[in-house]
Amino acid sequence: MLSIGTPTEHSLPLKHAAFATLTDALEYASRGETGYNFYDGRGKLYCRLPYADLYQQARSTARRLRSLGLPRGSRMVLVAETCPDFVRFFYACQLAGLTPVPVPAAVHLGGREAYIRQLRRLIQSSTPMLAMAPPDYLDMLRCACSGLPVQHIGDAAHFDQLSASDDSPLQPLQPDELAYLQYTSGSTQFPRGVMITQSAVMHNLNGILEHGLAMGATDRCVSWLPFYHDMGLVGLLLAPMATQRSVDYIGTRDFAMRPRLWLNIMSQTGGTVSFSPPFGYELCARRVRESDLERLDLSAWRVAGVGAETIRPSSLHNFATALQPAGFNPNAFLACYGMAEVSLAISFAPLGREVIIDTVDADHLGQQQIARSVDNCAATDGHTTARVNHFVRCGHSLPGMDVQIRDEHGKVVPDRHCGTIFVRGPSLMTGYLDQPEITASVLSDGWLNTGDMGYMIDNEIIITGRQKDMIIINGRNIWPQDLEYIAERQPEIRPEDASAFAVIENDKREVAVMVVQCRQADPAVRNDLAERLRAAVHAEMGIECRIDLVPPHTLPRTSSGKLSRSGAKQDYLLRQQQRSEQADRQQHSNRQASPVSH
């Protein structure tokens, strides 16, 4: 039985991704002793994969794939479960001159058909020659590919049966070729494949490792992030390899089931670097037990990265308070900002600095788009406002990455003025695969329109809201158009009858809401529709969604005639308020009518 993973330290001199390609990086890492380690749902190490072994295995797999004689740059879809086979095939693609396309491995309760539809859309978008899934997913992958021109579909064993081609040298992907195609960003209904070249990802990795994390010879990473997500793939699969560090992996679902497993592994292996969306820290803080604290030693944890969704200061605070007795240093929190379209990272807060919160006047921000610090405005106007927003400072952009905040007319605005965030630099994507129009709408003159809103203070980026309409539930991005599409599939719903958005609950969590125009008056029919919608959203997206049925022509439109989600949200909140006032009045009059009182 395996008990010890690959070592944390070795004698190979550390290089911060100073390589031209991922293949070069892996070849260098293979000269050392570090590598990837995989743990099961009970925290037992089941596979130890030093980079030296991985490199050999990936080369041999690449020779088998090469025997298929596919055109260079052909795509291979990989259902990205956290397992050694995914990793081996990802690197085999690099060596064989194929473009790997990691796709989600996540099925919801009762969601088999929805998952197959999602896979099928990704396969239609990425038009792969090859598709691989773990044995458990193979049947669904086959269904998803049915009728599509995918040449080979199989699990790892299937591709391992191919005979290796001759011994002539492999021709790995070159700096100007794609490193991978990434589908994390964007809607599942209308997927966009982000094209990232080798030189783009290597540039970003260098920035992350040398400047963002200052990775050193005693660092060790731990991760439960999915490999089909940019932070999981680039941040915790490629970055540790490109800096010759060891990593300990647990499956994403195993983490979600047993969040304390993450802390156990961090403690056991002396992990120093790990990342999570705020949701992961919240989950841990809720589940950690008194008895864990004596057992756990989190004092080595140097970088606890936080990104991927708007950071709520309270979730970090709860985690730090709960885990401080186990040696967790609150200054380990590292706020960062990024997206798949720039490979991964745009900015990191300075290392070792406490998380700095900017508290601003919410009304002023909403009306003037200016983030006025509450301390300042108290000093100048002599009054404090009741409503404030707390935003986390996400640090300076990485070297080579330029950032601008622009107003709606495209003009660059001064500090503390809120606008759309634009970025420029060598780690940007080439574009979205086969979508020149959408690409042109976000990329021009070398600048990427991130779609995110924010402002700057002394060159530090502060995010006020991510992609205008995006809904974020438990760290997952949900696109409103995906929810609306589910509604429109119901026979009695017409296009433009549904509008989806998120509202903040009393406990500060986001909840998805969909307002749907319904022509039926019969309460039974209406109930049935609402139930069907709720179930369909759950099966497809794995989230709860509140359905609000309204009469036709209720949904508001913008001046250009498009449905306005923000307008629909305002109307919904107003209706909710009226409903609760009505309920109060009802209760009040019931009490007055009732002779019995307590």
Next chain:
Amino acid sequence: MPTPSRESLLENIIAQLKQIKPDAGSLSADTDLVSDLGLDSVQVLEMCTDLEDDLDLSIPVNRLGEVRTAGQLADLLQQLLNEAD
């Protein structure tokens, strides 16, 4: 240990569900976990964790894709227990 009967598996599942959704009312084999109970994905995983710990097995994520009701979940658990033997 003999494999638990479908009835006892179902009882176990219903007991878990009552913990997660105390206001759920009466539950049966036909209770739809999603449309009747509105379990979210975190709650589904919570339930799976407890069932896995109780029964000492692991529920493969892909097999949950075909489960809608409490009864179907009991069937799946029984299958998994038989496969493990």
